[in-house]
Amino acid sequence: MVASTSLNVVPEDPTAYKTKEYWEQRYQQESPDTTFDWFKTHEELKPLFQGCIPHKDASILILGCGNSTLGEDMYRDGYKNITNIDYSGTVIENMKKRCEDMPDMKWLEMDIRALEFENESFDIIIDKGTMDALMCDRGDVWDPSEELVAEVKKEVDEVERVLKVGGSFIYITFGQPHFRKRHLVRDCWQVKTQTLGDAFHYFFYSMQKEKPSTPSS
Numbered sequence: 001m002v003a004s005t006s007l008n009v010v011p012e013d014p015t016a017y018k019t020k021e022y023w024e025q026r027y028q029q030e031s032p033d034t035t036f037d038w039f040k041t042h043e044e045l046k047p048l049f050q051g052c053i054p055h056k057d058a059s060i061l062i063l064g065c066g067n068s069t070l071g072e073d074m075y076r077d078g079y080k081n082i083t084n085i086d087y088s089g090t091v092i093e094n095m096k097k098r099c100e101d102m103p104d105m106k107w108l109e110m111d112i113r114a115l116e117f118e119n120e121s122f123d124i125i126i127d128k129g130t131m132d133a134l135m136c137d138r139g140d141v142w143d144p145s146e147e148l149v150a151e152v153k154k155e156v157d158e159v160e161r162v163l164k165v166g167g168s169f170i171y172i173t174f175g176q177p178h179f180r181k182r183h184l185v186r187d188c189w190q191v192k193t194q195t196l197g198d199a200f201h202y203f204f205y206s207m208q209k210e211k212p213s214t215p216s217s
């Protein structure tokens with residue numbers, strides 16, 4: 001496998017990260033066996049996952065999987081009920097081929113803001129860096145645009161809808177609580193924050209759904 005560190009895929013305009021065109025082009029440009037993990041790998045996240053993923057049979061949804069090794073490393077670690085989604089058809093096809101020896105893994109082309117699953121379908125939903133891509137915008141990070149807030153709300157509304165009661169939403173990001181908490185707060189869960197790393201901190205937010213969702217406005 002090729003670990004992608006090439007500066008060629010870094011966009012001139014960072015707001016490109018919030019567009020499907022950017023990701024599709026990036027994955028078409030890269031070799032199909034490229035891997036790139038934003039922030040942290042499964043090995044580093046494992047101790048934190050153990051605290052909130054109750055058992056290896058848990059149904060897990062990975063939002064915006066990209067070509068990260070997270071899903072396959074979790075599978076090798078014994079989690080067999082994993083669904084991976086991304087809106088880039090190219091990366092989904094590449095990942096399907098890369099993981100063809102993992103027959104139970106599901107790979108679906110889908111937008112995280114319009115999930116094609118029934119209500120309360122998953123025990124665990126993981127977002128590693130994907131909400132961050134939605135948030136790549138110009139303007140004041142302290143006072144994001146209404147449009148950005150609405151896009152992130154679509155994702156969190158969908159997560160709340162398809163997460164089972166008792167299940168957890170896990171979000172791994174570089175985004176500090178003062179920038180992220182406002183997007184994550186809901187009536188049905190408490191937001192718990194843990195930090196990872198020494199020199200540079202990453203954040204591990206976990207939200208356990210305690211009661212059924214109430215439709216939000």
Ligand SMILES: C[S@@+](CC[C@H](N)C(=O)[O-])C[C@H]1O[C@@H](n2cnc3c(N)ncnc32)[C@H](O)[C@@H]1O
Binds near residue numbers: 068110
């Ligand atoms: C920053 S990368 C993170 C990749 C991976 N989760 C990781 O940890 O390395 C964001 C990924 O989310 C996907 N993505 C961004 N917005 C999306 C959306 N609205 N629906 C589905 N996938 C999306 C992109 O195609 C890209 O693969």
